Amino acid sequence: MSDFLLETKNLTVRFGGLTAVEGLDFQVKKGQIVGLIGPNGAGKTTVFNMITGVIPPTEGEIFFKGSGIVGVRPDRIARRGLSRTFQNIRLFEKISALENIVITLQREPGYSLVEAFLRTKKVREIDTEIQKRAYDYLELVGLREYADSVAGSLPYGLQRRLEIARALATEPELLLLDEPAAGMNNEECDSLIDLIRNIHEKKGITIVLIEHHTDVVVNLSDEIYVLNLGKLLAHGDPHAVQTNEDVIRAYLGQGRKNK
Amino acid sequence: MQYFGSVLTLAGINMIMVIGLAVLVGYTGLFSMGHAGFMMIGAYTAVIFYKYLGVPFAVCILLSGVFSVIIGLVIGYPTMRSRLTGDQFAIAMMGFGEAIRMIVSNTEPVFNGALGISGFPKLTSLWVVTLLVALGLILMFNFIKSAYGKNCIAVREQEIAAEIMGVDIVKTKVIALAVSAFYVGVGGALFAFYMTFISPAMIAASKSSDLLAGVVFGGMGSISGPAIAGGALAILPEILRAFSTWRLVIYGVLFVVVMLFKPEGLLGYREISFKPVIRFFGRLFGKKTAAESVKTDNRNGGDADE
Numbered sequence A: 001m002s003d004f005l006l007e008t009k010n011l012t013v014r015f016g017g018l019t020a021v022e023g024l025d026f027q028v029k030k031g032q033i034v035g036l037i038g039p040n041g042a043g044k045t046t047v048f049n050m051i052t053g054v055i056p057p058t059e060g061e062i063f064f065k066g067s068g069i070v071g072v073r074p075d076r077i078a079r080r081g082l083s084r085t086f087q088n089i090r091l092f093e094k095i096s097a098l099e100n101i102v103i104t105l106q107r108e109p110g111y112s113l114v115e116a117f118l119r120t121k122k123v124r125e126i127d128t129e130i131q132k133r134a135y136d137y138l139e140l141v142g143l144r145e146y147a148d149s150v151a152g153s154l155p156y157g158l159q160r161r162l163e164i165a166r167a168l169a170t171e172p173e174l175l176l177l178d179e180p181a182a183g184m185n186n187e188e189c190d191s192l193i194d195l196i197r198n199i200h201e202k203k204g205i206t207i208v209l210i211e212h213h214t215d216v217v218v219n220l221s222d223e224i225y226v227l228n229l230g231k232l233l234a235h236g237d238p239h240a241v242q243t244n245e246d247v248i249r250a251y252l253g254q255g256r257k258n259k
Numbered sequence B: 001m002q003y004f005g006s007v008l009t010l011a012g013i014n015m016i017m018v019i020g021l022a023v024l025v026g027y028t029g030l031f032s033m034g035h036a037g038f039m040m041i042g043a044y045t046a047v048i049f050y051k052y053l054g055v056p057f058a059v060c061i062l063l064s065g066v067f068s069v070i071i072g073l074v075i076g077y078p079t080m081r082s083r084l085t086g087d088q089f090a091i092a093m094m095g096f097g098e099a100i101r102m103i104v105s106n107t108e109p110v111f112n113g114a115l116g117i118s119g120f121p122k123l124t125s126l127w128v129v130t131l132l133v134a135l136g137l138i139l140m141f142n143f144i145k146s147a148y149g150k151n152c153i154a155v156r157e158q159e160i161a162a163e164i165m166g167v168d169i170v171k172t173k174v175i176a177l178a179v180s181a182f183y184v185g186v187g188g189a190l191f192a193f194y195m196t197f198i199s200p201a202m203i204a205a206s207k208s209s210d211l212l213a214g215v216v217f218g219g220m221g222s223i224s225g226p227a228i229a230g231g232a233l234a235i236l237p238e239i240l241r242a243f244s245t246w247r248l249v250i251y252g253v254l255f256v257v258v259m260l261f262k263p264e265g266l267l268g269y270r271e272i273s274f275k276p277v278i279r280f281f282g283r284l285f286g287k288k289t290a291a292e293s294v295k296t297d298n299r300n301g302g303d304a305d306e
């Protein structure tokens, strides 16, 4: 038994001739915030896609809470307590912010199909309770007043927050955030840092964070993994990584893109 | 008067089938070009149980729905599991519809092949149909509001995200197909017992397009819209002979246009509701609700951001 909440061993994926991730050993302990950084195209999002079961790895293993999850369907992985947000926002766009959360809270209906058609008392009671809980999640990310707004019409910063709320609504133990600060200005970044810290402390959720904003990652992470061209380049505490020669070179080679 | 009643009865039967299909097409986002197959299954199930086994009419209608669901599960589970894309699924359903028609046309025992079955009474009255339309609408609104209905919407909106949030995609799609199969099967049974005669030619492949047109005309995230469109599209050919002849051409153009330019359907994601009326009177008296002001505010915010 390992004492890691999430662990990958020799994780590798090839798309045709391109090896997007190669031999990655990645470990996250319960309660940590771990940063995953690297230049564009390094394979960060692909790592998330493999962990959440969207893309099957070519080689290697992934363990979540001690059991292997390679080959497990994404919805089953989610139900074991793993959730994420998306770099290219994937909300349920045409419905309200509140409904986005309600849908997520109700992904496993707590009643039978027959009860659903008859809309029994039980169904109505569950509905009322779910609505209440959905507002709580919106409140948590500061979107309560936008409950009735169509999700796709919200400004991007708020859409990213709604994605975080939706991921939290699955009650995860591990939350993967893919560039939550993309497109945000400094002020918005600061308030996002507060939000992530808040989630981490109050809810006790372990977090893996992909982020190009150096401030955000360095500020939040206990440990940072640096990927470059699919391979692990460096790994350590934020200070060690920031001063690592290889890392500086990789980023300079990229012209230090700040997306 | 009797003519009027007969048109209304056919309109009601069409409404039942179209609201069933609305769950699959409008709410789950899966186009089907083969639901005439379920209509056929429903029609023959009811007639066979009534005529050869002496089962009461009401039970026959129920059995039609149940049989359609069973067949729906048999074809639905493998297609959904193998993750067919939207257009692959639409074509698979078209094949299913044709297969059912060929099987019925070529089975002499019991089905009586292309000649069909007659010799059973007219048991579908306007009252039966009205009752079932009302019941069908109420149950369907309940379903849509339930967690099962919401899962359908999640699949339509963002299949990948839905799955990663823990929605069982295969189960959700299969349920949507089964619900649509039930409603269309019941419609088929009512149709047969209205015509007092059933043959494969009476439920042509074009019937699938008729049903689909109801959903597309009525709006893709709505039950009331397709219900009205379903009724109207059944009445129109009766009033306008020309429409009856040209409707398939119109539908064909319509489907292409909708798929390309207006995936939410002609009337969009709207339920017929009295809210606009209430809002109108509210405004008349100079009140603006809190919810409304938030909506307008953030719409401006959204524009500024883009």
Ligand SMILES: Nc1ncnc2c1ncn2[C@@H]1O[C@H](COP(=O)(O)OP(=O)(O)OP(=O)(O)O)[C@@H](O)[C@H]1O
Pocket (backbone or CB within 6 Å): A015, A018, A020, A038, A039, A040, A041, A042, A043, A044, A045, A046, A047, A087
């Ligand atoms: N499904 C796929 N099929 C083929 N190639 C893919 C697929 N997914 C990712 N890739 C490729 O794998 C490489 C890594 O992509 P990935 O999106 O993981 O990078 P990233 O580190 O997240 O970059 P960014 O910072 O730009 O988001 C890229 O070259 C990308 O084109």
Ligand SMILES: [Mg+2]
Pocket (backbone or CB within 6 Å): A044, A045, A046, A087
């Ligand atoms: Mg990425």
